[in-house]
Amino acid sequence: xxxxxxxxxxxxSPKQRDEVLELGMWTFLSTEVLLFGGLIMTYMVYxxxxxxxxxxxxxxxxxxxxxxxxxxxxxxxxxxxAAIQAGQAGxxxxxxxxxxxxxxxxxxxxxxxxxxxxxxxxxxxxPGIDFMQSGPHTQGVRLFFIFYFLATGLHAVHLLCGIxxxxxxLRCYRQIVCHPRxxxxxxxxxxxxxxxxxxxIFLYALIYLPGRSG
Amino acid sequence: MISWRPSNSLILCWVALMVLLALTVTxxxxxxxxxxxxxxxxxATAKTALVMVIFMELGSRPGLVxxxxxxxxxxxxxxxxxGLVDFVTRS
Numbered sequence: 466x467x468x469x470x471x472x473x474x475x476x477x478s479p480k481q482r483d484e485v486l487e488l489g490m491w492t493f494l495s496t497e498v499l500l501f502g503g504l505i506m507t508y509m510v511y512x513x514x515x516x517x518x519x520x521x522x523x524x525x526x527x528x529x530x531x532x533x534x535x536x537x538x539x540x541x542x543x544x545x546x547a548a549i550q551a552g553q554a555g556x557x558x559x560x561x562x563x564x565x566x567x568x569x570x571x572x573x574x575x576x577x578x579x580x581x582x583x584x585x586x587x588x589x590x591x592p593g594i595d596f597m598q599s600g601p602h603t604q605g606v607r608l609f610f611i612f613y614f615l616a617t618g619l620h621a622v623h624l625l626c627g628i629x630x631x632x633x634x635l636r637c638y639r640q641i642v643c644h645p646r647x648x649x650x651x652x653x654x655x656x657x658x659x660x661x662x663x664x665x666i667f668l669y670a671l672i673y674l675p676g677r678s679g
Numbered sequence: 680m681i682s683w684r685p686s687n688s689l690i691l692c693w694v695a696l697m698v699l700l701a702l703t704v705t706x707x708x709x710x711x712x713x714x715x716x717x718x719x720x721x722x723a724t725a726k727t728a729l730v731m732v733i734f735m736e737l738g739s740r741p742g743l744v745x746x747x748x749x750x751x752x753x754x755x756x757x758x759x760x761x762g763l764v765d766f767v768t769r770s
Contacts (some may be wrong), residue, residue, distance in 0.1 A: 468694075487740075489749050495751025502755045506762045513766050528704070537699055542694040546734040547685040558684035652736075659734045663727050670723040674707040678715055 467619055483649035490653045494660050501664050508612050518605020520676030525590065530581045531673035534574050541570035542662040553647045564635045571628045578621055607668045616668055623661050630654045692733040699726050
């Protein structure tokens with residue numbers, strides 16, 4: 466499908482326009498990898514220095530909510546990947562349903578995260594606002610929860626952006642769904658969504674799993 | 680209306696991700712000592728590989744796209760390797 470007026474001067478064809486979208490997103494994602502990578506490296510350093518405190522702090526996180534949220538986010542990624550397949554097959558209604566499902570799942574994730582934050586506030590586990598713990602590992606537990614709020618907060622902001630992007634795709638689906646340009650854009654948005662999922666996969670392992678066997 | 684269903688690889692990928700999630704929770708409660716952390720990270724890496732190859736379609740995208748995706752991973756390895764080598768080798 467050719468749309469001559471739709472291409473910037475530095476691009477030679479609609480195909481090239483769609484390809485650079487994907488490459489551009491991967492380039493952006495590498496900067497994101499390093500942003501979260503730096504945070505995770507900090508975690509590794511402090512955990513290596515004080516493994517007992519990190520195990521103690523890990524036990525205080527809400528593993529049921531964390532695990533449910535992991536399942537929710539993995540399923541939302543499935544929906545986004547399926548929406549792209551549906552678009553390629555020309556099944557416009559399926560695209561709409563799957564994108565809506567992914568948006569709802571993303572919102573459920575944020576809701577559960579809110580419940581979790583509220584619980585941690587009640588448990589006096591919020592460094593800088595209300596942190597009251599006793600015992601020999603207070604400093605290490607505080608460090609863990611600083612990482613926890615920084616990393617999950619940053620992740621939640623990313624997820625919120627992802628939800629807004631998917632809402633935009635859901636809204637404009639009526640006019641252009643299954644058009645090559647729409648699909649290229651949706652694939653690019655999907656990459657961002659899956660990246661948020663990957664970040665969470667690692668945050669889940671680092672935050673909720675330590676100290677469970679002890 | 681076109682009848683459509685997600686591909687088998689997509690469904691299997693989702694099932695595998697759920698199984699790995701159940702596995703990682705179960706293993707976290709087994710007393711494996713230092714191995715607990717290694718297992719948790721190994722399963723997280725396996726889940727990530729599934730998401731990248733199937734959901735992000737890296738298994739079927741052109742080499743150029745894979746090179747761009749690999750670049751981020753490459754720089755992350757430099758960050759983690761150079762950043763951590765000092766700490767983990769100190770006694």
